[in-house]
Amino acid sequence: MKTLDAKIVLLRRQLADLDRVVVCFSGGVDSGYLLAEAVSVLDDRAVALTAVSPSLVPEEGAAARRLAEQLGARHLLVDTAEVDDPRYAANPANRCYFCKVEVYGRAVREAARLGTHHVVDGFNVDDRGDHRPGRQAAKEHGVRSPLDDAGFTKADIREAARRLELPVWNKPALACLSSRFPYGTAITPERLTRVAACERVLREHGFSICRVRYFDERARIEVAPAEVARFHDAALLADVTARFRAAGFREIEVDPAGYRQGALNEPTRLSTTADFVRRYS
Template sequence: MNSLERLLSILRGYPSILLAYSGGIDSTLLLELLKVQAGIRFQAVFVEHPALTDNERDIARAEIDAVQGQVISVSLDEMQAVWGENREKRCYYCKKFLFSQLLNLAEKMELAVVIDGSHVEDDPGRRPGMRVLDELGIKSPLREAGWNKRLIRKQAKVMGIKSWERPARACLATGIEGPVTRRKLEQINRVEEFFQQQAVAPVRVRLEEGHFSIGTLACHGGEIEELFATPAFQQLLDSLGMTLAEVYPLSGGAIR
């Protein structure tokens, strides 16, 4: 049994499925596989929350509308209560809250399991929110089938999924020290979107005490720094009332 056959066997083994759809390539691959598998009853659900970038929200909305999926909208007030001020455990509490919403919906829709797009390279030690999946009984077929990011992108390319090489984006709230506010989320979103519009390597922005730091892969550091002297970047800083503290290398070779 090859890797694709194993993954499909796992998907067919679920009586019915609620797919936690994020708009990223991992859950998009699962969505496309489910669409072409006869006899699998499933529903894709996108949780719209304030820590998504505008681009992520637009992409996921378009995909979920195309398959007549559902959208759960979570307000900033709800998320602020979940996030609190503890950045270290913010991801854990957030994921627990969001997946609890999906489990409740799955029960109402009489769907047997909730699945997500986690894979074997999603390390629980580096991403505390991963523990929630085991605690709540969320299934991760890609991880169970032994798929990594390279294999996911390869299969997505074979299937003609346009987003097969789109970089992963981290939650905006992970870059904020202290309380998460709408203003801080908007500041990070605008800086990250600026670099995306310039068609350069993706970045991660950290915000603290009125200034921000920009993280990028070491091989793209010079490319990013060239944009700092441009009028467009200076105008962005002025409009946000922010200053740039530093550029730092991302560890682990990934944006997430």
């Protein structure tokens, strides 16, 4: 098994061999670390590309801009239109494929304009076992995954990013806003905006990990398990409830199990927020 140091050496060698790359950059730890290494190895021959659409959490776009600037990377913000694709908007189980077709297509075109055929992303070893329809789109567009090729796990990436003192080294994973909708529930810009506004409310209250799951007029809140009990605070609960209702949700519930990946696909048996307070106060 290769050590982390050996993986880093291999990654840097791969990037040097590519000579000029466009890095698909979300601002998270995976693509952030990859961009940092690419800039270190290739300087201005490494360009970051961030796709901007209604499915991007607005604060994440701003964070990506700050990190790219900190790294000294040239940063392209490109508008993508996956939400306008009826196949994507219908929200099938392979929704991510249609998103990545749009994003990678734009990245490949930008790369060609910049004089390179090499587009890279932050896919890594731990992503192999996940349900990721977008990987097919990556293969179709010739997108390369240097972290995966070098054998990086998520833990490796976080440790390597920590060594570089990247501010995102311990940043929680954050999927696009469309992941808040059960498969088969149509995705629209208006609905994405509602979810983004409500998650902003939770972040304003200090919840660093939060999801607002969309069920038509009902919103389900997921936060870190250790922070679920904060909703016993009457003032916090009242503010969250009022602002969620102002955003268009009639019912609000808090998942007592807290956030975990894949929770959206579990049967929903939770009650309204008021019932949650009666049951757990």
